[in-house]
Amino acid sequence: MVVRLIIGWLITIVGLGFAGVRIRWLVRLVQSGQPTTGRTADIGARVWAQVTEVFGQRKLLKWSIPGLAHFFTFWAFVILLTVYLEAYGSLFQSGFAIWWGIGSWPPLGFLQDAIATLTFCSLIVFAVIRIRQNPARIERKSRFFGSHLGGAWLVLLLIFLVILTMFLFRGSSAALGTFPYKSGAWVSIGMGHALSGIGTAGLEVLETVALLAHLAVAFGFLILVLHSKHLHIFLAPLNVTTKRLPDALGPLLPMESDGKPIDFEDPGEDDTFGRGTIADFTWKGMLDFETCTECGRCQSQCPAWNTGKPLSPKLLIMDLRDQLTSEAPYLLNGKEDHEFTALVGKKEDGGVIDPDVLWACTSCGACVEQCPVDIEHVDHIMDMRRHQVLIESEFPTELGTLFKNLENKGNPWGQNNSERMDWAKDLGFEVPVLDGEIPEDVEYLFWIGCAGAFDDNARKTVRATAELLHIAGVNFAVLGKNETCTGDPARRSGNEFLFQMQAQETAENLNALFEGREPVQRRIVTTCPHCLNTLGREYPQLGGNYTVTHHTQLLNALVRDGKLTPVAPADAASVTYHDPCYLGRHNKVYTPPRELAGATGARLTEMPRHADRSLCCGAGGARMWMEEKIGKRINVERVDEALATEASTVVTGCPFCKVMISDGLTQRQSEDKGAGVDVRDVSQLLLEAVHRSQPAESTAEQG
The missing domain is CATH 1.10.1060 (Fumarate Reductase Iron-sulfur Protein; Chain B, domain 2)
Structure with a gap:
């Protein structure tokens, strides 16, 4: 007993010494980074993130089988701490049990053995996944391409040794009659029956060796983790706690x-x-x-x-x-x-x-x-x-043109602002254009956006939306020539100075327009998810606080309230919906566009990658304005997925997505693929369905 006590504490002291040196180095390294703000605000949300993402493994469980395997492995680290408490107690006293009767409680023994067994099964799952995803065989298709694989296999081995030494230690204790659990710990007790023929002397040696090996493996594992990518075991809870809030990607953080x-108006020399x-x-x-x-x-x-x-x-x-x-x-x-x-x-x-x-x-x-x-x-x-x-x-040289257009014309297309109301020509009713403070009876400012104003495809979307709002009796108005780019393309391409210049001016104009109204009364609707994200999520950084709604959200509410009554066609069309990244992942709007498509009578067929796993169209991050010279075009990849659904129409809720998917579809149709398939905004489908209930009022374009 004395020998194993001394060896056990030597293992502990040496292990903690090496770990302590590494931990101190890591802490100093992270602390050497520049200071930042907002990482400890909203404690409630951060605690909930710990509950759901760390203890609940929410993100990992999206991956079903590997997620479940990781779930069991994580909880093994938590629950088996009680086994290590028992192990340290056994250095001093054979058959040690955790105090207050906990250490002999059958449910705890069952839980310890069950989680260890489930973790062993998880190790098999991990091994199979790594073999199937071996980069040497499938190269770039493997998500482990470029990862350090040797350390991963070593960690799996060490976890296996933790489980093996645990059961050998507990099994030999059970065979000796010193195991504190008389029932519940089914694997350990079963192991005890299997080892009972060894004899008392042999069992005592096995118990001591297994106990010391159990401690040694744990500290070996600890030191390996601290020097490898598996450091996430300890750092993940910290990183989750200090993550950007809210959950959606939303606004780009200010510089x-x-x-x-x-302060871009008066930057410091050392900024x-x-x-x-x-x-x-x-x-x-x-x-x-x-x-x-x-x-x-x-x-x-x-x-x-x-x-x-x-x-x-x-x-x-x-x-x-x-x-x-x-x-x-x-x-x-x-x-x-x-x-x-x-x-x-x-x-x-x-x-x-x-x-x-x-x-x-x-x-x-x-x-x-x-x-x-x-x-x-x-x-x-x-x-x-x-x-x-x-x-x-x-x-990229193409961005030079973008910057000049934004600086000189106030829009990425480089068009004259005098053309901003061309989309409303021959609409069949007058679209009110604001000149000064917004009237009290105007419910929404309709933000047209640069695409809606200057791109022919996007104009069809804003025309359809405007007519639907008119039919529903929603009182809205637009800024007309006074509207300029929100600055999203400048910010995503790295030109923060230009963004600040544009956004400050726009925010000041909007604040003057909505003067005297609370943010909840400063209602803006837009068909562009990029404008939605910038106006609603990023302008608060500049003192502009508004309630910004995507047109699919507002139109869906109008349908629910009975203010729009779509009628399904006799033969329901098959459609597939492409999730815009800045509407979906950035702002968590997934349901309204799909409900609208369903309200029109269309049959929705989802692409394999949809909702939070949707594949980008390739336009975001200012890529809309850059050439795509390497590899397959992203929009063509997305079009191939859409065509595979055999839907007759691809619907979306973003003008940039509409352009990119239309271009990709044009390329495929030139190759005799996708004949008869078209690309439309959800609002266009809805307008057609509403017109079926009142054909005499059908005046808008539906192309």
């Missing part, structure tokens, strides 16, 4: 320097514009890098990666983590004379993130949505873009 928002080196990242960014599990869920959902482009959200985070480790000595020792490596650049020139990687992102948010540890990939990409545009003046 900060030294933990304070940058940091974006992230140009690893030292520019905040402590939350550094925590993100160290928390990455390399599971590849983000990679498997990324539209860029899935179409042969070099961007993998996982590999990007891994590259940043490697750079953080490489330059850690300078971050920790305060060597101010060290010149930190510029992050963006070709690998052969010493760069960390290739420009083709940086600019391939569509900001769709699929990576953030699927990440089980809440890494903020899109924020880091946008921050690096900001640095490239504002400091380095290095960006």
Whole structure:
């Protein structure tokens, strides 16, 4: 007993010593990041995130079988702490039981053995998944492509050894008659029966060896975790706690320097514009890098990666983590004379993130949505873009035209503002145009958006929406020539200065328009999810607080209230719905467009990737204005999925998505595929259905 006590405590002291050194180093490294704000606000929401995402494993359970396996493994770490408490007690006293009768309670013994058995089954699942997803066999199709696989197999082995040594220790105790559980611990007691023939002396040796091995494996596992990607076991709860809120990706975070928002009207000399080196990242960014599990869920959902482009959200985070480790000595020792490596650049020139990687992102948010540890990939990409545009003046040449159009014309198309009301010509009723403060009887400001004003396809959407609002008796008005771009394309392409310039002016105009009204009374409806997100989620950063609604939400409410009465056709058409990223993942609006499609009598056939796993059309992140030169076009990939459903119509709720899918469909139809299929906004389907109930009033375009 004395020998195993001494050996047990030596294992503990040595293990804690090595772990302590590593933990101190990691804490100092994360603390070396730039300060940031808003990571501890709304404690209630953060506690709930712990409950649902850490203890409830909400995001992992979206992946059914592997999620369930991870669920059991996580809870094994929690529940088997009681076994380690029993193990340490057994160093001092044979047959030790946890106090107050807990340690001999049959349900606890059953739970301990059950979770260990389920974890063993989970190890088999993990092994099968890794074999089936072996990158050496399926290459880029594997979500583990680029991950460190050796450490993963070693961790599976160590978890197996934890379970094996646990049952050997408990089984030998049961055979010796010192096991505190007389029933309940079914596997341990069964193991005791199997070992009973060894003899007392042999069982005592086996119990001691298994006990010490159980402790040694645990500390070996601890040290491996602290030096590998499996660090997420400890960091994930911290990362989830300090994640951006709310749950939807929503607004891009404002630029900060030294933990304070940058004043673009009077910037400081030492302000940091974006992230140009690893030292520019905040402590939350550094925590993100160290928390990455390399599971590849983000990679498997990324539209860029899935179409042969070099961007993998996982590999990007891994590259940043490697750079953080490489330059850690300078971050920790305060060597101010060290010149930190510029992050963006070709690998052969010493760069960390290739420009083709940086600019391939569509900001769709699929990576953030699927990440089980809440890494903020899109924020880091946008921050690096900001640095490239504002400091380095290095960006795709096509963006130069975009910036000039936004600066000179107030819209990405470069059209004259005098054309902003062309969409309303020959509509059949007058669309009120505001000039000054909004009248009390106007229920909604209808934000047309640049696409709705200047793109022929999008004009059909705003015309249909306007007529539906008119039929429903909704009193709305528009800004006409006084409307300008919200700034979304500028912000997503990294030109934060231009965004601030546009957004400040628009917010001031809207505030003057709605003067005297509470935010809930400042109601705006728009057909563009990008405008929805910018006006509703990002303008509060500039003092503009409005209640912004997507047209599918408002129209769905009008149908429910009986103010619009769609009539189904005799032969229901088959449609498939494409979820716009900025409506779905960014703002969690999934149901209203689908309910509207159903209200028209259409038969909805979902694509394999839909709702929160929907594949981007390829237009987001200012990609609408950039050439797609590498790999398969994302919009063509999406069109192929839509055509596979054999639906006659692809419906969506975003003007950019409509353009991209229409272009992709045109390409496929030129190849004799998808004949007869068209692309429409949900509002156009609804207008047709409403016209069937009042054909004499049908005046709008329906093409």
